[in-house]
Amino acid sequence: MSILVFVEPGDELSLQALSLAQSLGEVRAVSVGGVYAPAAWAAAIVAASDGADAIVAAGSDRGNELLAHVAARLDQPFAANVTAVDGDVVTRVRWGGSLLEQARLHGSPRILTVAPHTQPAAEAVAAEQLELPVDADTTVRVLETVAESSGGVSLRDAKVVISGGRGVGSSEGFGIIEELAELLGAAVGCSRVVTSAGWRPHADQVGQTGTKISADLYVACGISGATQHIAGAKGAKKILAINSDPEAPIFSTADYAVVGDLHEIVPAISAELRRVRS
Ligand SMILES: Cc1cc2nc3c(=O)[nH]c(=O)nc-3n(C[C@H](O)[C@H](O)[C@H](O)COP(=O)(O)OP(=O)(O)OC[C@H]3O[C@@H](n4cnc5c(N)ncnc54)[C@H](O)[C@@H]3O)c2cc1C
Numbered sequence: 001m002s003i004l005v006f007v008e009p010g011d012e013l014s015l016q017a018l019s020l021a022q023s024l025g026e027v028r029a030v031s032v033g034g035v036y037a038p039a040a041w042a043a044a045i046v047a048a049s050d051g052a053d054a055i056v057a058a059g060s061d062r063g064n065e066l067l068a069h070v071a072a073r074l075d076q077p078f079a080a081n082v083t084a085v086d087g088d089v090v091t092r093v094r095w096g097g098s099l100l101e102q103a104r105l106h107g108s109p110r111i112l113t114v115a116p117h118t119q120p121a122a123e124a125v126a127a128e129q130l131e132l133p134v135d136a137d138t139t140v141r142v143l144e145t146v147a148e149s150s151g152g153v154s155l156r157d158a159k160v161v162i163s164g165g166r167g168v169g170s171s172e173g174f175g176i177i178e179e180l181a182e183l184l185g186a187a188v189g190c191s192r193v194v195t196s197a198g199w200r201p202h203a204d205q206v207g208q209t210g211t212k213i214s215a216d217l218y219v220a221c222g223i224s225g226a227t228q229h230i231a232g233a234k235g236a237k238k239i240l241a242i243n244s245d246p247e248a249p250i251f252s253t254a255d256y257a258v259v260g261d262l263h264e265i266v267p268a269i270s271a272e273l274r275r276v277r278s
C-alpha cells in the first residue's frame with residue numbers, strides 16, 4: 001500500500017501520524033512551505049497524491065482542516081482522529097474521547113488523520129517539499145500567529161499542566177496558578193467558564209472544545225469536573241484535584257484529592273516547593 005503522509009516540521013503529532021502510516025505500507029512524507037493557506041495547501045497535496053492508496057496527516061487542528069479540504073477536492077470520505085486501521089475498518093475517537101467508533105472507510109484513496117497521542121512518535125524523516133499550484137487559492141490564509149500565553153510551554157505537549165476553574169475567582173486569581181506553574185515548568189490551563197468570563201484566552205482551555213492534554217500530571221484547581229472538561233483532561237497519566245466541595249464530580253476521576261480552598265492550598269504548595277529547593 002502506498003501512503004502519502006503530510007508532516008509539519010518539528011511537529012510531534014506529525015511523527016505520530018507517520019508512525020501509524022508506516023505500519024500500513026510504503027510512506028512518502030510531504031510538507032508544504034510558506035504561509036498557511038488551507039485550500040492552496042490541499043491542492044498541492046491532491047496534486048501529489050496521484051496513485052496513493054491513502055492520505056494521512058496528524059489529527060491536529062491543521063491536519064484535520066487540511067485533509068477535510070483534500071477530501072472535498074477528491075470527493076471522498078474522510079475519517080478524522082483514527083487510532084487504528086484494519087483493512088478498510090478504522091477505529092476513531094468520537095464525542096470528545098468518550099466513544100471509540102469502528103467504521104468502514106469507503107473510498108479511494110483512504111483519507112484519515114491520526115488521533116493525537118495514540119501512537120508512538122516515528123523517527124523524523126526528510127519530507128519532500130511540495131510546490132503550490134500556480135493558480136493556488138490563497139483567499140483564506142494566516143495573517144498573524146499569536147503565541148500561546150502559557151509561559152512558553154505548550155498546553156498540548158506539557159508534562160505538567162496546572163489548570164484553574166471558576167473557583168479561582170478572577171483573572172488576577174490566576175497569579176497563584178501561574179506561580180506554581182512556573183515553579184514546575186508547567187503550562188497553565190483552564191475550564192470553559194474561565195475563558196467565557198475572559199479571565200484567560202481560549203488557547204488555554206482544556207476540554208472537548210479546547211485542548212486535549214497528555215501530561216504526566218494534571219492539577220485541577222477549583223474545577224468541578226464536567227464531562228466536557230474531563231474529555232480534555234483524561235489523557236493525563238495522573239490527575240490531582242483541589243476543590244472545596246468534597247462531593248465535586250472531579251474527585252471520581254482524580255487520582256489524588258485535596259479538599260480545601262485553592263487560595264490557601266496552591267500558595268502553600270509553591271511555598272513548600274521553594275523551601276525544599278532552597
Ligand atoms: C458543548 C459544550 C462544550 C463544552 N466544552 C468545554 C470544554 O472544552 N472545557 C471545559 O472546561 N468546559 C466545557 N464545557 C462547559 C462544562 O460543561 C462546564 O460548564 C465547565 O467545565 C465548568 O467549569 P468549572 O469547573 O470551572 O466551573 P464550575 O462547574 O462552576 O465549578 C467550579 C468548582 O470550583 C470549586 N470551588 C469554588 N471555590 C473554590 C475554592 N476557593 N477552592 C477550591 N475549589 C473551589 C467548586 O466547588 C466547583 O466544584 C462545555 C459545555 C458544553 C455544553
